[in-house]
Amino acid sequence: MQIIKFDKLDSTNKYIKENKNTLSNYDVVFSYLQTSGKGRNDRVWISNEKENLMFSILIKDEELISKYHAMSILSAYSVRNYLEGLGIPHAEIKWPNDVFIDNKKVCGILLEGSLPEYLIIGIGLNVNQKEFVGEFKTTPTSVCLETNKEFDIDAMLETLVSKLINDFELFKKDLINPWIEIQNHNYLLNKEIKFVKNNIAYNGIVLGINKDYSIKIKTDNQIIDISSGELEF
Ligand code: BTN
Numbered sequence: 001m002q003i004i005k006f007d008k009l010d011s012t013n014k015y016i017k018e019n020k021n022t023l024s025n026y027d028v029v030f031s032y033l034q035t036s037g038k039g040r041n042d043r044v045w046i047s048n049e050k051e052n053l054m055f056s057i058l059i060k061d062e063e064l065i066s067k068y069h070a071m072s073i074l075s076a077y078s079v080r081n082y083l084e085g086l087g088i089p090h091a092e093i094k095w096p097n098d099v100f101i102d103n104k105k106v107c108g109i110l111l112e113g114s115l116p117e118y119l120i121i122g123i124g125l126n127v128n129q130k131e132f133v134g135e136f137k138t139t140p141t142s143v144c145l146e147t148n149k150e151f152d153i154d155a156m157l158e159t160l161v162s163k164l165i166n167d168f169e170l171f172k173k174d175l176i177n178p179w180i181e182i183q184n185h186n187y188l189l190n191k192e193i194k195f196v197k198n199n200i201a202y203n204g205i206v207l208g209i210n211k212d213y214s215i216k217i218k219t220d221n222q223i224i225d226i227s228s229g230e231l232e233f
Contacts, residue, residue, distance in 0.1 A: 001025070002027050003028045006030070008033045010035050011034055012054055013056045013112055013120050015029050015056070017112065017120060020118050023058050024058070024060065026059070026165050028055055028157075030055035031054055033049040034054050038110055045124050047126070051128040052125060053125040053160065054124050055157060055161070056121065057120070057165075058118060061172075064119065068111060068113065069096075071111070071121065072111050073097065073182050073213060075111075075121050076093040076097045076098065076099050077093060078160075079107050079160070086147060087147050093187060094187040095186065096213070097111065099125075102141075103139065104138065105139070108124045126141065127143045127144060127153060128142065128144045129144070130142065183208075192206075195217065202224065204224065205218045210225055213227070
């Protein structure tokens with residue numbers, strides 16, 4: 001495992017994808033600036049230079065790759081617990097893999113990969129940024145805005161990466177169950193959401209997360225389960 005740092009990259013996820021053959025399991029690529037950061041559903045991830053964490057972890061372990069739905073929740077859970085340790089006890093997991101504090105987004109996670117070859121877990125955590133300019137689907141926040149403290153980005157990277165990898169290893173040994181963990185920290189539970197499935201738009205209330213990590217939603221006249229790939233807010 002190594003952490004490779006760049007001053008500037010287009011996207012850490014893209015770098016890993018292009019270099020996956022020469023990189024190893026749990027290698028991490030970090031950049032102080034991304035010029036073309038990728039978000040979920042073809043959105044962009046915009047983040048100020050040197051103020052935030054932007055990194056990706058390569059997974060080459062076949063067992064973990066095959067359990068990518070669990071890995072998605074587990075990554076968000078690790079970040080959520082890490083934030084608790086920094087004095088933010090009320091961070092929650094927004095299915096499938098964001099971390100919210102109250103109604104604001106502090107962390108976005110983008111999983112990309114190809115089964116059974118590799119999985120890339122790309123993490124964007126807002127750390128020291130205080131002003132967010134532009135249009136956002138959900139209001140952003142940062143660790144600094146929530147704690148009134150500034151953090152050392154490089155030290156935070158080391159600690160968070162070892163926490164994530166430690167949690168992945170515990171998961172392999174069945175010592176963490178992401179499904180159980182999200183029950184206590186499910187940001188969307190009982191919330192009304194809009195979603196699109198098979199080109200049909202619905203409104204519904206979130207009833208919970210199923211054992212296969214799909215989400216259970218009650219609409220006016222039916223209960224619908226959707227997996228992470230299907231949801232568009
Ligand atoms: C989202 O909320 O839409 C997911 C955002 C993921 C952003 C991170 S930043 C590091 C990694 N590299 C990217 O290009 N994207 C992810």
